[in-house]
Amino acid sequence: MSLLFFSMIPENRETITDLEENNMKEMNYDTAIIGGGVIGCAIARELSRYDLKICVSEREEDVCSGTSKSNSAIVHAGYDAVPGSLKARFNTEGNRMMRELSKALDFSFIRNGSMVICFSEKDIPALNALYEKGVKNGVPDLSILTGDEVRTMEPNVTETAVAALYAPTGGIVCPFGLTIALAENACDNGVEFLFEMEVKDIRKTEHGYDLISEDKVIHTSYVINAAGVYADEFHNMVSEKKLRITPRKGDYCLLDKEAGTLVSHTIFQLPGKMGKGILVTPTVHGNLLTGPTASDVEDKEATGTTAKELSDIMVKSAWGVKNIPFRHTITSFSGLRAHEDGEDFVVGEVPDAAGFFDAAGMESPGLTSAPAVGVYLAELIAQKANAKKKEHFQETRKGIVNPQKLSFEQRAEMINKDPSYGTIICRCEGVSEGEIVDAITRTLGAVSLDGIKRRVRAGMGRCQAGFCTPKTMELLARETGKKIEDICKNRTGSNLLTGKR
């Protein structure tokens, strides 16, 4: 399969001249995935089971840099989506896959169960309808709890709760852990990741498509469009059946671990006359997360929080859960849901653009659905490309060892072997030098401070990198051979320093 395309010569003479003049780097792949978010990485991982030459083109310096890093980190049970929709299908499937995947790829996932709280007797029919929807979608073990039952399970749920839908299969996941695990495993299985490559144009060629960035051109047979809020733009370059994605911004507040045990389940509010409500959930790392708001914005880069939305979070979250200690907020952030006009995921081959596959409109429950979407699209493409499964697919991936999860003796032994695990760099999260070096030097290693943070949590804690920034910067410079002035928070241009004496 790959051999065929190595020898492929584009016939469009104009393109060749363009390329030569611009000194563009040319690359050939069977399949190119646009976007290194959780969806792109899930597809890459599943597709890497097959004997195909695959790349992921990502405009940022790392995977998991867009919506995948800024969301509720929830593995939805699946009662929310309209029965028969792609959202319903992939949500339920993704939820079912998550436990095994978390073991195979070594990322944090906890099935903590979720509750949808109903605040008024009048809304009980709506709660029952949600239950019915869940049953239709194949969500197992759903039940309706009384207000008192809810408060027995969750003492901090407000007195105003009259009933709740309880879904024991709801869960929480580390969204960075999941995305990075998928990416690393894909990479281990031969997928190439092209970072800081922003696709500017897509041209149809005789054998497929050319993806053109500022300095590169990718010749590929198949394209998978997993570009998040930008997926409509790429789709519309090749199809007459236009998509329109509106970024739906959601702000969040993340609270100190001190507040992390306020609730143990994910607490949703039943949408009612007061609006959609705000969720309150523990995270897999033991923090408390609350949000998101929902406001449609025009700018696809508008990831700034606003005062109004942050204050909305504080007001509305209190409807469902009392005593949320907002003074323990350690950070607030904002993510953009890729909301498509059709209200559903757009997954599959574009009817008027053969070989071009969409994974578009992947708003909630996108994170939950990612593994299932990955399997679905990978199979579709493999079939179309007539690709065989690889003989030596590496099914599992081992994450960075977290010494805090080892026994005293094991951890002592680890430091004995490599003393760098004995130097604590991030005191709030207890992250050692050794772990940070691991994050930088392993497969698809971190190249920015945010990359390190998402891999080993250095700087993720209560001081928000106040103490560890200088040291982490130095480790990153040391391990990558970069000058300290060139160390960035994330993408190019986000330099932490403006000079050195």
Add this chain to the structure above:
Amino acid sequence: MEERELICICCPLGCPLTVRMENGGTTVTGNSCGRGAEYGKKEVLSPTRVVTSTVSIKGGDFVMVPVKTREDIPKDKIFDCMEEIRKALVSAPVSIGDVIIADCAGTGVSVIATRNVRKTEDI
């Protein structure tokens, strides 16, 4: 007669001072100590400050050595002084009180180290 209200910067008390200038003489009130009286006079006649900063150091267990002007220097010389400090480069070892720049920016005041920096073999 001219009168100026000042906040004394000699110690954390921050006494509110009133300095009266009359017939070539000055009187200070509001001070709690002798240093305050002196500061008040100086501040209206020729204000001075101690400048603290850092100087790059080679071959030591720190990459910067903190420094200060041994005495207060005229306020209008602060940036001239900083320019020399920013250009300076010394080698370890350095001890507290060592002169790093003699007569900084023509003030006649030297810049001295405020930390010991030990020599390390391999920096």
Add this chain to the structure above:
Amino acid sequence: MTEHDIVIIGGGPAGLAAADAARKAGIEDIMILEREAYLGGILNQCIHNGFGLHTFKEELTGPEYAVRYIKMIEEENIPYLLNTMVLDIGRDKVLTIINRGEGLTTIKAGAVILAMGCRERPRGALNIPGFRPAGIYSAGTAQRLMNMEGYEVGKEAVILGSGDIGLIMARRMTLEGARVKAVAELMPYSGGLKRNIVQCLDDYGISLKLSHTVVDIEGKERVTGVTLAAVDEKRKPIPGTEEHYTCDTLLLSVGLIPENELSKGAGVQLDEITSGPVVNDRLETSISGIFACGNVLHVHDLVDYVSEEASLAGTSAVSYVKPRKEKTPSSQIKIKAAGGVRYTVPQYLDAENMEDQVKVRFRVSDVYRDRYISVYFDSERVSHKKRKVLAPGEMEQVVLKKESLAKYPDLKQIVVCTEVE
């Protein structure tokens, strides 16, 4: 597992002074645990002067002040471990520690002195809206990068918070060639010392915008600007007062939080106002044999008082390890903060076993003019002193004498408060 009579967590000004006092009070076996590569703590990056007037009767820079104590420790041969983190204070004062050399080990302590200092409040605690680009630093982090590593953190800065670190950094950045465009302060008064407003802002023509806050941060990669707005009495931004500042750096100096995660883990009771342990007049926490001093106990503005307080923690730990006399059993008298006094340290006093005099330190809740600081023994006012100005940014103290307390054998409560008359 090794054992030591007194283990001091933290080798900053508090830990060093506690160690020195403990040795002078006659305990040989002391161990200081320091997480940085050097002793002296935060003083190492506080290269400005103004330290030591009280303790040494001369004006020193931070590193110079630290060296005075480091020298004492070295001359007294008090052992210390650097680059060492305490992970846990367990039952029976068994500490789990980690470092490169020893790896993961435990230490059993006769007495523990908590001297871990504090950390800076991050942006999240203030809910400042906007983007999250590079160039947003807490003032202390920027101070470290500049003063310890020699880096330039930015060229044009706005500073939020007029606590001392914010003021000091405004001057420091200016001296290093950056332009500090404004210092904004949420409160109607500065949290810093008056002298620092004069010599750090006024000297350089930097404006201090009281009752202002940051309402937006711009920039996708690096900060490109911030918007300030005036706030009303409830500290809410007033629409229409927004002013935009182009800058590449936002420094936050918005408060310090005593770092008590270890204390909490050990079960030490904390004070909600100070965020530090509740202590008695010996600076002993709710767990006997665990003492606290310095910024981990409550945030100080003068290192001189940290040293003084830490010496008391040191000698108290010694009397715990080596009791000289039989402790007379006695009830703890509550010291209550009221009427404009936010908190007191200590919160309890043991009249039977107290020293001849005990300093009670406190902060007021607001700026007050021409008010009295009063002390009540139960309902009787025993002290009443007029003060021209009282400000939350400046720690105050009253002294309680054993001889006066002796006259009130049935005393239940001591109240420290401010009064208009």
